[in-house]
Amino acid sequence: MAIQSKHILSEDPSTLVLDSLKGLCDTNPQLALDATNRVVHVASPDPSKVALICGGGSGHEPAHAGFVGDGILTAAVCGNVFASPNPRQVRQAMELVGNDKGTLIIVKNYTGDVLNFGLAKEQFAARHPGKANKVRFLIVGDDVAVGRTQGSIVGRRGLAGTVLVYKIAGALARRGAPLEEVYDIAETVSKNLGTVGVGLEHCHVPGTAASESYLSENEIEIGMGIHNEAGNKRVSPVPPMDKLIDQLITIIISTEDKDRSYVPFRGGGQDQVVVLVNNLGGLSELELGSVSGEVLRQLKDKGLSVQRLLSGTFMTSLNMPGFSITLLLLPEEQHTRDLVLSLLDEPTETPGWKWTSRVPPTSLKSSPKISRTDSAPEKSKVPLKAQDPFAFISAVERACNAIIQAEPEITRMDTIAGDGDCGLTLKGGAIAVLQATKDGRVSGDDIVSSLIAISQVAEEQMGGTSGALFSCVLSLHLTHHQVTDHSRIFFSSLAQALYSSTEAINWNGALESALDGLYTYTRARRPSRTLIDPLSSFVESFVSGKSLVEAVGTAAIAAEETKNVEAKAGRSAYIESESLKKDKVADPGAWGVKLILEALIQK
Incomplete structure (x- = not known):
């Protein structure tokens, strides 16, 4: 299939990221923008609460800037499309929202993000020695398509599961928890995440030359990254949705593939999970709804207890036609499990967070039976029989x-x-x-x-x-x-x-x-x-x-x-x-x- 290479742009495509951030802040009065450094932050951050900073390349909207606001992130640092921001930008974000309560920096596991955000953290500590122990750094890698052998040094890529870390840690920070507690809950969630994506085609970066189709008309790729990185396998012909989703879920929950068994699923009906079905940018809501229902059905058939089902556009790859499935394995300990769910359920005023039910999904409720007068055609009083x-x-x-x-x-x-x-x-x-x-x-x-x-x-x-x-x-x-x-x-x-x-x-x-x-x-x-x-x-x-x-x-x-x-x-x-x-x-x-x-x- 052809790559969608047309975009709505100004005369200078390089202004797209800044133009988008200005539009975001125009629609959300609680936000402020440092245009020079492309930092979106809460206009009046509460100094008595731990600050959460994230960021990375643009092109993943609503991540990351769309999650800045009351109850999730305090600031987001935005690079060019698919390119990490530089350390100066990150330091500016730390200066804008830093406080004595502490700062937690959360980044997806991509080399550029880890290096640039990490360097900014060290530079900030050198400039502010008294605050060096008030900054924590967490790297999230949730991609199960990258096996241990393939990712032996760099580890798993960070995908849509990262937004669950944002939400849960951000809600705990809003409650006034100390930095170590916020970090610990974020780390707990991060360690229990598994995500895998599938794409019908690659995406196109605005302002670049039109590219040729990457996949054939009847081919999909499983395990694609969110920057057009290749997946771990191609499948042709495109399987029916139920067969495809079965493959994706199996990749996440299987404990037999030791190279990709990152999350300690126990099986036997013991596992409780949060499910995130994420639109990678180019999938219709019609298709996404169908995918969400099938994911829920198959997880139940496989014996997993789904405590929350989230579906929507959380972390995209620009206009990639595809979706990802994230499973968060909830802690065995009841108190911690209840805490994670309560933090996930807390309302937020951020524009990127989608509506969620805040209760476990139930089986499909059928409408009540209503007597129909037109269920069968009325027979003619004098039937008109055809001559032949x-x-x-x-x-x-x-x-x-x-x-x-x-x-x-x-x-x-x-x-x-x-x-x-x-x-x-x-x-x-x-x-x-x-x-x-x-x-x-x-x-x-x-x-x-x-x-x-x-x-x-x-x-x-x-x-x-x-x-x-x-x-x-x-x-x-x-x-x-x-x-x-x-x-x-x-x-x-x-x-x-x-x-x-x-x-x-x-x-x-x-x-x-x-x-x-x-x-x-x-x-x-x-x-x-x-x-x-x-x-x-x-x-x-x-x-x-x-x-x-x-x-x-x-x-x-x-x-x-x-x-x-x-x-x-x-x-x-x-x-x-x-x-x-x-x-x-x-x-x-x-x-x-x-x-x-x-x-x-x-x-």
Whole structure:
């Protein structure tokens, strides 16, 4: 897959970090900014509380500056993208928030961060000998993808688990605990963290040249770092989510791989954990929610007791499409375990910290059962049986298969002229209708009830504008009319005209009534570059006395003509009209109507 290399930047990309920090402080009045040294800090730090300082390269937002505020960090020192800040910057942060109660510096285990923050600590101690014993230094390494052999000297990389150290230590500092207690709790948490990440692709650093795709289209990488460092293995093809998450969790909790067994999990249902599912920057919230639920389910299946589940964007790798899973193994001792959870649960006013439930996640709660009046289509008082039931089902199946086969082309059209979902929406509805024919809800023995069932499928399975319009067309005012009045439904009327006797029904009136009913719910009128164009063309042609084949032909011409029509309704109305005409793209919904009508009359 291609690397996303477009960014919103000023004329000088080098100002991005400072511009971002200014924006952060503009939105949070409790913060102050030393612009020269790129230090974000609490504007009025409490000298009676231990100060917490962190930092590193930018590009991991909301880490680190997003966690500065009441209850977590006192200051964050920000380098360039993926580059450590220099010692001078760190010393400035120590001067800004230092106090007699003490300072704890927490850094991720990356060589640049450790060296520069460590050097700043030593320089600060040399300048302030009386405060030398009031500064502690903690290095967090939670990446379990880096084995002991590979990382023999440098150790594990620091990843998203670091923010749990920030939160827990910061909450204890706010309670007024002395420096040694704050350090001890931070160290305890750090030693019991395991994190592993997975990426669909590398990220792109703003201001640099566009880069080629790092991974193939059907390949992912497990164990990637947050600075585009390679992972410990690639997997192809991309496994289903449940298989992928099983691999990731196993890497963290397995005690059989002595090279990567960093956290002392005991197994046998004895382990209680805090779970952090972290967005690496480019994963949609839709996908992240799905991942979080699957992680919880699998941890429970593996016998781990999940005490807290946190999900969101905590530590990114710019715009990397991927996520990481962090497990914090809670202490066995009850008092310490309760302390860690209480500190994690304490409210904070920092913008980067996401909402958490502060209670253990429970099993999914299902909504109460509500009686549905539309669960099954009402049988007609006088069933309208098709003259040829087999032909009726064949026509329905032809229409569905035509839509399924055309999905790639309809999707292509909608990618240009809409939001890209029309093809899949129509395909999903078609597949569901085919299933309804298999289970007997759609048959030629009672056309009205069958078409009501199709209407329900359109409503429930298709969604979107197309689903709503098709459903409206099929299901207007059914409950208070005799069977002949059911012919007000557009597609029901069409199907009856095609496959049943016309002796008792006024088809022209039925079609006109169906179209009027549809106009109740949309302002679109032909020509509008919507599915109204072929629908109205079909109805008007048929009512004027043209044959069914001629009416369908008129509808097909109207669908084709949407390539040249200025959009007046629908999603295309928001797109520059000349570009649509230039691309010669038909309206996707209109094209779907064309395909359905043409398939219905085939023999």
